[in-house]
Amino acid sequence: MATILVTGGGRGLGRATAEKLAGAGHHVVLHARRAEAAEAAAAAIRAAHPDARVTPHAADLSSMASVRSLAAEVLAAHERLDAVLHIAGVMQQSAARRLTADGYEETLAVNALAPFLLTGLLMPALERAPAGRIVNVSSRRHLPGSHGAAVDLDLDDPMLEHGYQPDRAYKNSKLALLWVTYEQARRTSGRTVTANAVCPGFVPLTASDSAHGLTRLLMRTVLVRMPFAVSVGAATDSFAFMATDRSLDGVSGRFYGEQQPIESSPDAHDAARAARFWSLAEELTGFRWPA
Ligand SMILES: NC(=O)c1ccc[n+]([C@@H]2O[C@H](COP(=O)([O-])OP(=O)(O)OC[C@H]3O[C@@H](n4cnc5c(N)ncnc54)[C@H](OP(=O)(O)O)[C@@H]3O)[C@@H](O)[C@H]2O)c1
Secondary structure, eight states, X not given: OOEEEETTTTSXXXXXXXXXXXXXXXXXXXXXXXXXXXXXXXXXXXXXXTTOEEEEEEOOTTOHHHHHHHHHHHHHHOSOOSEEEEOOOOOOOSSSOOBOTTSOXXXXXXXXXXXXXXXXXXXXXXXXXXXXXXXXXOOGGGSTTOSSSOOOOOTTXXXXXXXXXXXXXXXXXXXXXXXXXXXXXXXXXXXXXXXXXXXXXXXXXXXXXXXXXXXXXXXXXXXXXXXXXXXXXXXXXXXXXXXXXXXXTTOOSOEESSSSEEOOOGGXXXXXXXXXXXXXXXHHHTOOOOO
């Protein structure tokens, strides 16, 4: 059975995925923002599955120092990781741009810089597994034409000092995470570790947790019943598939939907911009991946 780090395991799809994987017999290294949330999730999973192996860890992924502490703690506690499943993510609701302790726009920090840094630091544990997997949770919302603000990641203004909109920040961060995924796949090519990205589809039930008022109500009552809505069960099946299914052995550099490869945007395949973002991520996180 595999040892799998699940970020965002305190609630939402991360919490449900952690339970699914632990219930199937895998050792889940469960991350949540706060220690109490990680411990409560681990205790609830153990109560439902008495044989479950769940080890809680906490870190605020908006802070690069906190990401570094998490990585050090995980490396000290777990010799090897078979998969790192980056489920934690943020979709801001307020029109006001939020900056992190490091001075970075929060959405980019949590959704792209934290997975970049955490994976980089955890590579020794992934390399100790026979076939370590990096699984980055991106979103089809990065595709051109997805509703709302246009995806528009200006690498001269990655923190959206100009033209900030929560939706744009989210889409930009998920595009950046695809760039990171494809570059990770390139850099791990010919080695045992693979890197892929996944979109769970639109899951109104968990997405509603970050929404307010009427939108929240609409998501929970109407949108959950729509044919395009994905259930929590189907979304967590997708994540479990990415982390454990043997048919993905050796598969790297792909974007998946419901257990099938899907297309990412032409922008996501722009190697020059991906390389620029990679350098920027190295600079902003202070972490240089081995070439
Ligand atoms: N639901 C959808 O329709 C949908 C569609 C496409 C992609 N996705 C992606 O799927 C992933 C999970 O979505 P979800 O619906 O489960 O979202 P969610 O219910 O909002 O859960 C988000 C998770 O991320 C954690 N998180 C946010 N900021 C954090 C921080 N600074 N430090 C540590 N943890 C932090 C949250 O922890 P706290 O409890 O501490 O806030 C929570 O566990 C996200 O990456 C999302 O972008 C979702």
